[in-house]
Amino acid sequence: MGVLHRIEVSESANISVVRxxxxxxxxxxxxxxxxxxxxxxxxxxxxxxxxxNFSNVEFLSSAALGxxxxxxxxxxxxxxxxxxxxxxxxxxxxxxxxxxxxxxxxKDSEADALAVL
Amino acid sequence: MPSNDAPHTxxxxxxxSLTAYHDLVQEILKTLAELGWQEGELxxxxxxxxxxxxxxxxxxxxxxxxxxVRVECRLSQNQFWAKVCDEGDGYNPDAVPDCxxxxxxxxxxxxxxxxxxxxxxxxxxxxxxxCLTMEKLRPAASDx
Numbered sequence: 001m002g003v004l005h006r007i008e009v010s011e012s013a014n015i016s017v018v019r020x021x022x023x024x025x026x027x028x029x030x031x032x033x034x035x036x037x038x039x040x041x042x043x044x045x046x047x048x049x050x051x052x053n054f055s056n057v058e059f060l061s062s063a064a065l066g067x068x069x070x071x072x073x074x075x076x077x078x079x080x081x082x083x084x085x086x087x088x089x090x091x092x093x094x095x096x097x098x099x100x101x102x103x104x105x106x107k108d109s110e111a112d113a114l115a116v117l
Numbered sequence: 118m119p120s121n122d123a124p125h126t127x128x129x130x131x132x133x134s135l136t137a138y139h140d141l142v143q144e145i146l147k148t149l150a151e152l153g154w155q156e157g158e159l160x161x162x163x164x165x166x167x168x169x170x171x172x173x174x175x176x177x178x179x180x181x182x183x184x185x186v187r188v189e190c191r192l193s194q195n196q197f198w199a200k201v202c203d204e205g206d207g208y209n210p211d212a213v214p215d216c217x218x219x220x221x222x223x224x225x226x227x228x229x230x231x232x233x234x235x236x237x238x239x240x241x242x243x244x245x246x247x248c249l250t251m252e253k254l255r256p257a258a259s260d261x
Contacts, residue, residue: 099218
């Protein structure tokens with residue numbers, strides 16, 4: 001894994017916990033780079049269990065949602081598992097409006113996510 | 118600090134670059150914050166501006182540097198009103214697939230419009246889809 005600009009990855013048992021470096025995920029180039037870094041986790045590193053921790057995220061655009069949807073498809077294709085956690089009420093509302101709370105598995109905390117993976 | 122009485126008006130023409138409008142969005146949010154708008158309300162305004170302007174640049178003008186996006190705003194203590202127009206070919210917003218139906222959850226596109234509609238009180242399209250007008254009202258501040 002090369003230098004990561006958009007995410008930080010830590011390991012907990014055999015689970016990869018991913019945190020976002022940007023508080024606002026808006027910039028198109030940053031979203032593109034975010035996508036590539038996320039995709040590598042499953043396509044290159046073959047990680048099987050992932051938690052995306054949103055504690056740092058204050059705002060994200062529909063373009064960022066689109067990238068997360070593509071990531072979810074790749075996770076499924078690789079036979080990996082993904083849980084989203086620590087989503088603020090404002091960001092959760094964005095997922096709820098777009099019905100993506102039905103597509104993703106979402107847990108309140110990282111500990112809750114780790115417990116079910 | 119803007120006056121609390123007369124609406125604060127902003128009129129701007131932006132180039133069709135997806136990084137050209139962030140300063141304008143921040144200026145609008147700062148003005149509304151000074152007018153007393155709260156963080157949760159500003160989140161919705163931010164989302165509506167982000168999605169409407171990026172749609173105009175990306176889908177309307179197709180990022181053509183020769184085309185502009187025109188943004189007009191009226192801001193007051195109890196009203197956010199904005200009109201965003203592009204120089205593209207227009208589109209029929211009713212033809213955009215419902216991004217939120219179960220069969221379309223993994224299909225890209227349409228989420229921006231769904232978010233604008235959710236956060237605004239009214240959203241109207243005009244000029245064959247080249248202009249979007251949106252408004253969010255908040256209760257007038259009490260004198261008590």
